[in-house]
Amino acid sequence: PVQFVLLLFRFPISEATHSYHALSVEEQCLITLCFYACGTFYQVIGDNMGVRKATVSNVVKAMSVALGSLINQFVSFPKDDQTAQTKHKFFQMGNMPSTIGAIDCTRAYPSTLHSINIQLVGNADFIITNCVVKWPGSVHDARILRESALYRELQSHRPNGIVLGDRAYPLLPWLMTPFPVANTPEQARFNSSHCKTRCAIERLNGVLKRRFACLNYLRVQPKVACNIILACIVLHNIATRCHVPLDDNCDGPEPDVEPEQPPMFLPNEGHTGHAIRDAIVRNYF
Incomplete structure (x- = not known):
């Protein structure tokens, strides 16, 4: 590499x-x-x-x-002809059907007073397929998503599959979140499968910060920090595709689990998402 x-x-x-x-x-x-x-x-x-x-x-x-500056060359959301393999690998992780990505935010700390909230979408191979690196840590994960180019693209051109997010995200036709309360055994099985599959993004965050220790605390200005984060994302994808191990003495990274944020919904948001989630439960769980 x-x-x-x-x-x-x-x-x-x-x-x-x-x-x-x-x-x-x-x-x-x-x-x-x-x-x-x-x-x-x-x-x-x-x-x-x-x-x-x-x-x-x-x-x-x-x-x-x-x-x-090479971020668009090395970070890209899967195309339609790439989704079949992605879905298969995610299904092997937790039996969740039609999954093409998992989304979450993780924080980097340029100083003791500031943090940067980094939105990442990843696949089952721990490749980062989309990222947003510009928002302060105080901004809600759902807002970062709604302001992103990925949101606009997937809202106007629904993908052939679903992305998994935690309860902080809105429930959308292409973005599945767990049931707040599982009222049936089928809903409980859905939530269990969702958790096992979505864990991929938490493990990816752990891999990224384990591979690039600078992300745990960046002693630079926020603008410089954003450039460093983007560079590390590019290098992470290069290293992952080249099968570079993290550490010869390390069994594997610990998942990087951020505290879950409260949901932030917009009026009339989620009706179609509810119907699709219910259909997935009926057909698969």
């Missing part, structure tokens, strides 16, 4: 310099990857790599912008 990343950058980034000589792309990549993986101070990385703290800062900023 490091060689693959290097192939994406065949030109030097002029902002990053050491003494009077521009750092090579290889050196810039290594400095940036070290920061992403360790999440330590710029000064520590600079001492280890033999460059100044300011140089590390410039390198990380420039490389993060460059990597983040």
Whole structure:
């Protein structure tokens, strides 16, 4: 994967310099990857790599912008011809039919005063298929979804499948949430299947933060933090597709479970979603 990343950058980034000589792309990549993986101070990385703290800062900023600009190349929602395999893998996880993705938000902390609420949609292979990285941590998950391009696209062009979300999200024709209270055995089985399948996105969040420790606490301004997060998402998908293990001494990541938010519904929202969820219960559970 490091060689693959290097192939994406065949030109030097002029902002990053050491003494009077521009750092090579290889050196810039290594400095940036070290920061992403360790999440330590710029000064520590600079001492280890033999460059100044300011140089590390410039390198990380420039490389993060460059990597983040590739987000649409490496992050894409599954097309119709890709959904069959996605549905099969999700079904194997928890017996939930027609699932093409799971959605959740996770937070990154650029400082003790601010956080960024990151919306992620992922598949059963822990590939990120959609992301929104711009909202402060105080914004409700449902609002981030409603303001997103993904919401507008799936509302106007209903996908061939469903996305799973927790109770903070609205119940929509393409977005299934669990029953608040399971009143029948069938509804209880639906909720159990929903939970087992949707766990994929919580595990994905855990993988992302385990792979890139910098996301646990970013000592940078929010705008810079957003660029770093986008870059880590790109690299995560590259690493996952290349089957790069997290850690030779690690059995697996712990799920990253955010506290569940209270629902936030709009008037007349969810009527069609209720009918579709009831149909899934009747036909499968």
